[in-house]
Amino acid sequence: MALVQNFPFAAIMLYLAGGVTCCVLKPKASKWVCLVLNMLVTGLMFSVLLFTVHTGESYVYWMGHFPAPWGNEIRIGPLEALMGTAFPLVMTLTLLGGMEHIFEDVEPEKVNLYFTVVSLLMVSMLALVFTNDLFTAYVFVEINTIASCALVMLKYKSGRALVATTRYLIMSLLGSGLFLLGIIILYSITGHLLMQPMSARIQELFASGEYAFPLTVTIGLFSVGMALKSALWPFSAWLPDAHSSATAASSGILSGLVIKSYIVLLIKIFYRVLGSEEILSSGVTDVLFLFGVGAMVFGSFYALKEKDIKRLLAYSSVAQVGYIYAGIGLGTKAGMIAACVQILVHAATKPMLFCTSAGFMSVSGGSRRFEDLRGAGRRDPLSGIAFTVGALSMIGIPLFAGFVTKLWLTRALLSRLGWKLWIGIAALVLSTVLNALYYIPTVSLLFGRRNDHRFDDTKPQKDYSYLIAIVCFIVLNFLLGTCSEPVTGIIETGLSVLS
């Protein structure tokens, strides 16, 4: 086994050790441990990405001395390596961008625990991306749940954050309960927990028609469980509060990464466990498509009415998650590519928007209301420019990242005639218009002139880490928007070796 093949496992173990170490360190030291760890893992995973793209295949890595049906294992292919590179990269940039606010919003004695939580969150997300075993997935889903709730409630002064955490935690627990029940029903009819042998057995069962009802119920349980956790529209009531009341970096991480890790897991389950044809015939894709389309429209619709910048961004997340599910729900390969592209695009854009929102707040007396934010883009030009880039990307203007999603989604829709085409196109157009309707007024408001002179003497934060993070995010956005070919190529090979 080549040395580079050990890196995904090393990444998980490094984060574990790092997280445990952060809890005994001083806040400053733990900050550096966490940042260095993130950069290191980004580098490691990038080399794994190059390796898997070079070989064009996936490989399994035994977690222990025993092969597939007996021992745990993880599995890395191009798609997993791509996600595994993107997650720590975005995490590094988000932490850099929100660092100043982390030290303001979190209790001074407990800042090191913030980095512990972040490291364990990364452990769980990487494990969810790499896992080849359903029960491992459940355990790490639980770590993910607790860690993401902890990220929200770390903003200790706000009672609203506590209430939002409770609602978030309860919905997440319902989701993981259903997910666990699904795993157990599958175990009792297949006798396996690892994806490969389980999938082989499920194909036999589908062919023979045995246990048809339990299998349908299981597909439903997985979909509802993951939809609850990733805030698909009818189940998304908890999201705006949870994501808007956390500190800026947490909001970015939750919106950009945590939701996505569950969707990646769902895609893996669909492809690797249940088999994509069976999913199609069960009709669950149609339901997911309808919900996704509903999210695209209603999420934007709610955002239209918001007068609070962080809640606006959170509702926009609901709409963007809808794009991912609409892509999955199309049930074609092009649709799945669109979904994966959207995962990356949203992960690169939304954390930047949340970081800039914190920048605006600090030049507006800490307020998130639109009436105080008027002119904030003039007071803090860097954040203003970054917000404009993010907004244009979310609307889907060419050259920006969001355009690629819309391009691929349209392409996927056009290749599929029938009712999905018309509903999808209508929703796409409507959602784009609605996006423009709330993002463009926000941008013009941020660059508008104030009539009073309340915030004239506030200076923008002079913080190099913020500058670096924002510049990197903008560059990343342009890169994704202009040269998306290699990325979609990797996703395509990744999806074809996934099943």
Added chain:
Amino acid sequence: MNLAVVFLLTFLIVCAASVALTKDPLKAILIQMGFSTIMAAIWLILESPDLAITEAAVGAGVTGILFFVTLRRIGLIGGKAGKKK
């Protein structure tokens, strides 16, 4: 299907239903501890002594203690009366 098993399983359902109906948190916690104890007995019937030990120590012991300490901290049960274990 022997009678003891049926009795225990029925008791589980009765416990769950009665917790759903009661309004008093303290009663709910007491019934929940009963639920855990019965669960420990069921693990023994299912030939899983590991689970029985763990459930007895955790489900009936530590979880119960945590519930009581919570209630005492927030002042729903008072003073010396909040005895543990």
Added chain:
Amino acid sequence: MKLPRFLAVFLNWVEGEEVFPVPEQASGPFHSERIKKADPKKKPQTPGRKKDHSKLLSALYSALSVIVCLTVILTLLTTVSWLPRFGGDHNPVENEVYTRYVERELEEAGAVNTVAGMILDYRAFDTLGESNVLFIAVCSVIILLRADRKKDGSLNIPELESTPEEKPDDIIFRCAAMILMPVGLVFGIYVVLNGHLSAGGGFSGGAIIGASMILYVRAFGSEKLDKVFTFSTYKWITFAALITYTLLKTWSFYTGANGLESGIPLGKPGAILSAGLILPLNICVGLVVACTMYAFYSLFSKGGFGNGQ
């Protein structure tokens, strides 16, 4: 239909009636309803709300709950009716995975208790994740409940102010604790150390030790334990145990995946020093769990432990 007497009494109790009439001045854990009503901190109900309106809403809400409950139950019952028979010996779960775990576990992992061998050797990644679930949970509880003070002595989170614990003086409870505490401690240590030989293991043993420590503190007060067991002791014990766990498992995973010999002797099955890594791992988990259970208790009851921390 006439209910049996004991069932009727039970249901009445659940519904909130007192089973045994009690004098008004009595207080204790069974009369929380009364204490709750007398609680001065509890805000009075807002009077402006229309009564019949809210009644209708709450009826609708209960109906919704019943419908949700019944839908979930009926769907799952139908699923259950299609599943393989309970207790049958040709079910799908009786396959090669099960056979190898039972038949070859003794030579491959060396633990007499197959369950311990399975979770700490074959499926060790899950178990590593599990101990980190506990770790992140205790971090979250520390974040929520540890009462840190600013330089001027006021609390960061003002509502966490707690009244100092009164010294317990219940003689019966003390006698019981005097007998139960050492027994529990020894039994817990036994369960941890024999995790690979008999039922139990790090987690259940640790929980028993933790429960004994809680019992001691409840009976005799926490001053003596606080001197030894400060927050930093707790932090370093957890850190050392979890890092050891992670390092041991990293070695084992690395050698396993690369096809190397792990070089850890399995020993003679049945001996206390056998089963390779399982004994040290159980000790690590037992330490973490015992300290964590005690930490949960102290954090919940007084927002920190040891030296006023």
Added chain:
Amino acid sequence: MGSNLMTNYFEATAVICFGIGFTMLFLNKNLIKKVIGFNFMDSSIFLFLASNGYISGRISPIITNSSVSSENYINPIPAGLVLTGIVVSVSVTAFLLALTTRLYLRYHTLELDEMIRLSNAEET
């Protein structure tokens, strides 16, 4: 309806308790009751899982004598998974209870709706 409902009485009990626990966690307004509902939900899932591993007439897989034939022992996998699950469940319970404590100390109520109302009022 399939034919095995009456033979699978362990699973049947488990899903009934699961339904009750699920509903309590989802729709009950009292936070303490929600936590207990969560406990019921998880315990019954574990009962469901463990009953899958049971085979009538066999004993628990602690290999005391030298007979290592799989004919004698029940399936150890569900027991191991449930052990992992119980740890997860107690961790989450502690977290939920800590949240409840903090919320009660801040708002002096256990009803979630009331807390949402109070926290919104506090913000504006």
